[in-house]
Amino acid sequence: MALLDPASRARYPQEGWIPLRREGETIIVGTSATDMEAIQRRLSVDLGAPVRVEARSQRQIVADVLTAFPAEFADHAADGLARTDPSLSARHVLSRGQRVGGVIALVVFLVCAVLFPVQTLVVVIAVASIVFLASSLFKFSVSLMGSRYDLVARVTREEIAAVRDEDLPIYTVLVPVFREARVVGRLVENLGRLDWPADKLEVIILVEEEDDETRTAIAASDPPENFIVAIVPAGAPQTKPRACNVGLELARGQYLVIYDAEDAPEPAQLKKTHIAFERADSSTVVIQAALNYFNARENVLTRLFSLEYAYWFDYMLTGLEVRDLPIPLGGTSNHFRTAALRELGGWDPYNVTEDADLGIRASALGHRVGVVDSTTMEEATSRVGIFIGQRSRWIKGYMQTALVHARHPRALLRQIGWRRFASFALLIAGTPLTFLGVIPFTALLIVTLAVPVLDLSGVFPPVVLWLCLLNFLAGNALMIHLNMMGPYKRGAFSLVGWAILNPLYWLLHSAASYKALWQLITKPHYWQKTEHGLSTFEVAAAPTDGTALPDATR
Numbered sequence: 001m002a003l004l005d006p007a008s009r010a011r012y013p014q015e016g017w018i019p020l021r022r023e024g025e026t027i028i029v030g031t032s033a034t035d036m037e038a039i040q041r042r043l044s045v046d047l048g049a050p051v052r053v054e055a056r057s058q059r060q061i062v063a064d065v066l067t068a069f070p071a072e073f074a075d076h077a078a079d080g081l082a083r084t085d086p087s088l089s090a091r092h093v094l095s096r097g098q099r100v101g102g103v104i105a106l107v108v109f110l111v112c113a114v115l116f117p118v119q120t121l122v123v124v125i126a127v128a129s130i131v132f133l134a135s136s137l138f139k140f141s142v143s144l145m146g147s148r149y150d151l152v153a154r155v156t157r158e159e160i161a162a163v164r165d166e167d168l169p170i171y172t173v174l175v176p177v178f179r180e181a182r183v184v185g186r187l188v189e190n191l192g193r194l195d196w197p198a199d200k201l202e203v204i205i206l207v208e209e210e211d212d213e214t215r216t217a218i219a220a221s222d223p224p225e226n227f228i229v230a231i232v233p234a235g236a237p238q239t240k241p242r243a244c245n246v247g248l249e250l251a252r253g254q255y256l257v258i259y260d261a262e263d264a265p266e267p268a269q270l271k272k273t274h275i276a277f278e279r280a281d282s283s284t285v286v287i288q289a290a291l292n293y294f295n296a297r298e299n300v301l302t303r304l305f306s307l308e309y310a311y312w313f314d315y316m317l318t319g320l321e322v323r324d325l326p327i328p329l330g331g332t333s334n335h336f337r338t339a340a341l342r343e344l345g346g347w348d349p350y351n352v353t354e355d356a357d358l359g360i361r362a363s364a365l366g367h368r369v370g371v372v373d374s375t376t377m378e379e380a381t382s383r384v385g386i387f388i389g390q391r392s393r394w395i396k397g398y399m400q401t402a403l404v405h406a407r408h409p410r411a412l413l414r415q416i417g418w419r420r421f422a423s424f425a426l427l428i429a430g431t432p433l434t435f436l437g438v439i440p441f442t443a444l445l446i447v448t449l450a451v452p453v454l455d456l457s458g459v460f461p462p463v464v465l466w467l468c469l470l471n472f473l474a475g476n477a478l479m480i481h482l483n484m485m486g487p488y489k490r491g492a493f494s495l496v497g498w499a500i501l502n503p504l505y506w507l508l509h510s511a512a513s514y515k516a517l518w519q520l521i522t523k524p525h526y527w528q529k530t531e532h533g534l535s536t537f538e539v540a541a542a543p544t545d546g547t548a549l550p551d552a553t554r
Contacts, residue, residue, distance in 0.1 A: 168271075307483040
């Protein structure tokens with residue numbers, strides 16, 4: 001009988017033990033547990049043989065199981081969700097029904113475009129205008145609702161001080177990294193500031209098997225004993241969610257949080273989130289911390305980036321929560337109840353915005369997402385080319401998520417109701433469609449202004465022209481207003497005026513959306529890596545109240 005059981009590969013790291021060898025009838029077990037006598041008694045019963053335990057670090061236990069079962073970990077990380085519930089996996093971009101329906105719709109469109117070109121163009125522009133206006137109005141109304149409420153879980157310093165270390169559970173931090181040698185030293189320093197007892201804090205840095213450079217950089221940073229470097233077995237797709245699924249199988253924590261390589265979370269974030277979970281009922285399975293950018297004032301792009309995220313986290317998420325609507329999670333600082341995350345099936349490794357997809361899946365099952373008053377500082381993308389690449393991945397992921405959850409629209413409608421279904425359609429499907437319309441509408445506007453003698457009234461019905469004008473004036477005004485709202489809760493008033501450039505920012509999104517659409521067709525599971533560590537700014541200090549921007553140094 002084999003000493004190591006493949007079916008127990010996740011149990012070993014989660015419980016902190018692993019069989020090492022046999023000595024006669026006795027099984028020698030290595031364990032990271034502090035109460036070695038208790039685990040020896042339990043394992044003697046579980047394994048049906050005499051057991052002797054030896055001290056072994058959790059680092060080594062993780063390394064042992066990954067070395068013993070690389071194929072099993074790789075297979076489950078990639079295809080666990082696809083096997084359990086294929087309808088929720090983006091492994092196949094389109095279902096059979098979607099492929100058939102798509103072909104029929106394309107044929108009808110092409111026939112109409114050939115036989116009735118003008119009428120077809122009018123209908124396309126009218127439909128696109130309605131989608132654009134509806135999506136903009138939806139985001140505006142939800143954000144206004146969010147501005148009237150403060151549903152963020154507020155945790156006082158006194159409450160944090162009252163928390164006793166001996167009462168705290170194990171907390172797992174997952175950090176998926178790939179080609180991040182430039183920033184991992186800072187990562188170790190930032191996560192080393194987290195206010196949580198070291199013996200109950202498990203930091204798992206997930207490094208791709210091929211990424212020797214990053215592993216070398218981590219070793220050179222001399223991480224503490226509770227930092228574990230887990231080698232993600234080679235496999236496809238090579239994505240962040242696939243690496244996180246490996247980490248989920250290894251995690252010991254009652255709670256689990258995702259951070260990116262460049263993140264600098266507020267030191268008290270884990271304790272604030274723990275208190276927020278204790279207050280919430282069991283339906284709250286995820287708590288999202290806010291994101292902010294230490295290099296917000298680096299250039300025009302980082303300013304617009306920061307304005308967008310301020311309104312999203314401070315108003316949009318609150319509005320969605322107030323109305324009990326599906327919340328697409330942010331890519332980092334998501335704190336989970338680990339057991340609930342495993343019940344959800346973990347992340348979809350074939351979806352390149354796995355966070356948004358997971359938020360929708362959780363909502364469909366009646367789970368709730370909370371928000372805590374803590375901020376994680378990140379590096380805003382400061383270069384246009386990198387920004388378009390990053391946004392194309394995000395928009396492609398929204399397209400994937402919309403297609404996956406629209407495979408059985410009637411079932412989804414019965415499950416979540418009309419109101420939440422409409423929210424899903426306007427936010428997840430509407431966002432990419434809106435961005436796809438920006439460049440054509442802008443081009444139409446430029447042509448109209450540049451050729452004043454051009455009379456479009458003979459081609460387009462007046463109602464369509466008025467709708468286009470309304471979109472241009474009201475749509476842009478609403479989004480500029482939303483971005484102006486963002487800085488107020490964070491005290492970054494110097495950023496307010498930059499919101500006037502939001503129409504240019506949307507043009508970048510539109511360019512990214514066309515790249516996303518092309519990649520959805522040609523390489524749907526390709527993960528466009530966002531390069532970090534390029535900013536000339538550094539975090540001087542993380543905020544402690546989740547609001548104000550910190551000072552940054554060059």
